[in-house]
Amino acid sequence: MNNKNHRYSMSDIIATMAINGATRDELERAIKYSAAVIDAERTRKALGIDELVEKYINVDSHETYEEELDAVDAFFDKYDELISTASRNSLLGMMNDLDNAMVCIEGHIVGETESNANNTDLKEAEAYITHVTLLLAQMWSDENQDIELTCVNPATGEETIINGKEEKEDESC
Numbered sequence: 001m002n003n004k005n006h007r008y009s010m011s012d013i014i015a016t017m018a019i020n021g022a023t024r025d026e027l028e029r030a031i032k033y034s035a036a037v038i039d040a041e042r043t044r045k046a047l048g049i050d051e052l053v054e055k056y057i058n059v060d061s062h063e064t065y066e067e068e069l070d071a072v073d074a075f076f077d078k079y080d081e082l083i084s085t086a087s088r089n090s091l092l093g094m095m096n097d098l099d100n101a102m103v104c105i106e107g108h109i110v111g112e113t114e115s116n117a118n119n120t121d122l123k124e125a126e127a128y129i130t131h132v133t134l135l136l137a138q139m140w141s142d143e144n145q146d147i148e149l150t151c152v153n154p155a156t157g158e159e160t161i162i163n164g165k166e167e168k169e170d171e172s173c
Contacts (some may be wrong), residue, residue, distance in 0.1 A: 145160075
């Protein structure tokens with residue numbers, strides 16, 4: 001849709017249409033639209049939609065993100081040794097990978113390293129996040145055995161198919 005048309009009021013558009021020889025049908029369409037817009041605005045006000053938008057949409061998500069980030073930092077500070085020594089394929093190991101990825105990304109954003117090292121940081125972060133994602137995908141697949149998950153390595157195009165682990169039937173019956 002062409003946004004430059006939105007800067008004119010409907011009454012200006014209707015008047016300009018009339019002056020420039022718009023047909024009766026064209027004028028009726030514009031007038032009906034104008035009435036619908038006015039009605040919609042009245043309904044919006046009557047139902048308090050702007051208050052709902054302010055309450056649920058225009059929330060300062062930056063504060064929430066910062067609070068969550070502080071909580072994550074506090075967790076890692078408290079359990080740093082436990083997490084850093086955990087098996088890489090465990091839940092704690094995945095948390096360590098995500099923490100390492102965050103460190104790499106923060107280094108890139110802050111620019112604390114030279115540009116070549118900076119790109120290396122991003123590749124390391126990608127590797128950590130990919131590892132965690134694949135572990136989580138495998139866990140999800142284990143819980144949803146009827147679904148086959150296909151992962152594609154973007155660098156090589158190689159496909160990996162992950163099937164859920166089949167539950168062993170109880171042979172004692």
